[in-house]
Amino acid sequence: MKSAMKKSYRYIALVLAILMIGALALAGCNKSEPAAGSSAAPAAGSSEAAEEPEVTGPPIKIGLLNETSGAYEQWGKMELQGFFSGLYYATDGTMAIDGRPLEVIVEDTTCDVGVGVQKATKLLEDDKVDILSGTCISSIALAVMDMAAEKGVPYVINCAASDDITGANFNEYTFRTGRNLTMAAEAGLGFLNEDEIEGTTWVVLAPDYAGGRSGGESLGAGVEARGGKVLDYIYPPMDCTDFTSYIQKIKSLNPDYLCAAIVGNNFIVKFPQQLKELGALDNGMQYVTSIADFDFLKTVGEAGIGQIGEALYHYNCWDTPANDALIQIHQELYNGEYPDFWAGESFVGAQAIVLGIQKAGGTDGQAFIKALEGLEFESVKGTYIIRAEDHQALQPMAVGRIISDGNGGATVEAAAIIPLEGMTFPVTAPGRA
Template sequence: MQTRRFGRIGLVSVLSASLLMASACGNSTETGGKETGGKETKTPIKIGVVTSKTGPLEAYGKQELNGLKLGIKYATGGTNEVLGRKIEIIEEDDQFKPEEGKNKARKLLEEDKVDILQGTASSPVALAITDLAKENKKIFMIDPATADDLTGAQFHKYVFRTGRNTGQDWAAGAKYAVENLGKTFYHIAPDNAFGKSSAAAARAAIEKLGGQIVKEDFAPATTQDFTPYLQRAIQSNAKVLLITWAGATPLFKQINELGVYQKMTVYTGIPDLAGIKSMGDGAEGMVGFNTYHYTLPKTKENDWLVENHKKEYGTVPDLFTAGGFAAGIAIVEGIKKAGSTDGDKIAAALEGFKFRAAKGEYTFRKEDHQALQPMYIVKLKKKDGELVPELIKELSPEETAPPITVK
């Protein structure tokens, strides 16, 4: 990524002229000095991104950032301007550490004076950051972190999430699993906020439908040997093994090597492209729920995203690119609608707001600012020697609406 320094500590990632070209959409009274020849210049709108640029979720952070930049390009018609002001993105690496993420967010808010926060790949990091957004009255546009508490127990007016939460995952996945795969479930998940949130959502959804969770088995997020967890799952006699995991992991490779696919049904959220590849040939025919694969949505917005992602990055968009894309669009549209970068005004503009992105229509639910959106049930099939998801059913935003858990 091209970076340059902008008179402040930290790397400022400036969207390139080829990426950003679009229309000025209004007037701003904020100015930043004089250009050569005495012209008055307007201060840029600064978006501070905290996400994983290193560590186990590095790939997710990259997908998020690529999508964010393309979403801004799409929403501004290519100019990288809104209200007549340029948009700058300042990127910070949370290193998959909550305290590091919190420190980086504080730096963005206090030193770089960003107008909006966006992130993060990690739910524990997002949970560490969210109160800073509230204290500073800045919008925190969340993607792809999924912990329910972000739009639940820790909800505040400045939080909006374009990514799905774990409640949506299981609203999408539980009904199909109970009706088609079995009634008893063993759940392996990471021992962190993301894993605990997913396990709680899965239990609530599955038990409501008459299924039973035999055991929730939480493994450290750094686990490399899943043999004891998989052996316990096989010995439990549960019909279905539920998997919640994030980031690069040998888990699916070990599922294949231990023959788990032949001993019980494995059901999970279908991961990113690298994750699908790591599942091995034994995963052919496996059914799961999915938030995005570039072949699934049949929308003009997705066509644009796929085409432009190939042009900019030389590859197709991945699992969390669409959420970043939606975040970029929502940020621009929120600023346009508010006519301001003021957090209170943008929050008022976005509450209940409907907009279109790669998967179709998104709606920021008024009660918790969670974006309701389509989800997918898919089956992994071999195509040209590679596993790809084949659509079984597209679920509407209403079908996948998660419980409202705001306290």
């Protein structure tokens, strides 16, 4: 009797499971739109468009690899929303270039390299996109850029930050409009004038991996070049949760400035918390670190007020027509949300794509490359120049300071803007310098 009951339990559970999966499958099939719902991918011709342009040619297909689900889904959302805002802006709301409508195909990488490669295969070989863009994850970008080059499809990277993308792994079909890690590290010093750095003592801290080490070294070199002295370089492991011993070392060195370079999610929250807890900031040491996204600001809250450092993008730091447009368009398309962090980068990427196609008169790969190399244009942070040698966009960078937003939370103001001319990092793409 008992085993018979158990048997029927099993079959009921099996049937339920099949029904559930079947329902999900039916609902989930044939979806090339982003899972975040139709609000994330606005259709062309929304109410703001002045008139419907006439179609004079086949659609231009743009493939966007996006972290729609997985550990970095927040970043994926930012990139997606900024990208569409950028397309909107660059096409004056028509979502068409020279009469050819834009068709954006968004595919979810799920933050996994294997899936990213599968989706890139789909976009490049099945959908035959004219331009590929997207992904925040450097390893996916590195894998996909080789594939895109093989197919002769230009690949514009907005967010993934590894130096190798426009460095050691360079190929002519890849462009990056976002900043790389070296730029980020050097920007960390930007809030101080040369004479302010002279004679000061520093400790540089970075996570122990290739990007962190090179970022830390660039920073240290920058300090020494301006007459400062680096007392020590400290490299905690990337997944470090207990920074006590490192902080104790820092306390015993007692520098004027502690600069935490290229910090990941792990460091950005725990490290300052433990710094404060151990009283490391009580001696007047200034803590300099990257300022991240809205979640970061929410987490550090009032405790973060006074922190200074490289700010990739915060809408409050920039006073340009493009930035105002980004804020306005983003809020219209996405329920009043302010653009966050990566949105400032993907907006520029989308704009560059449109400008490239317009200048090239079409989507031919080689023509697009020639159009983008050396291209100078105005966008969110001011003037951008896409360096012909390594396809890296040179751009102004902001140093932000966390201030109170008057509501018990935190926001960012620009403590300094490093102009375009200040970007002097070398070309590391082999054979291109």
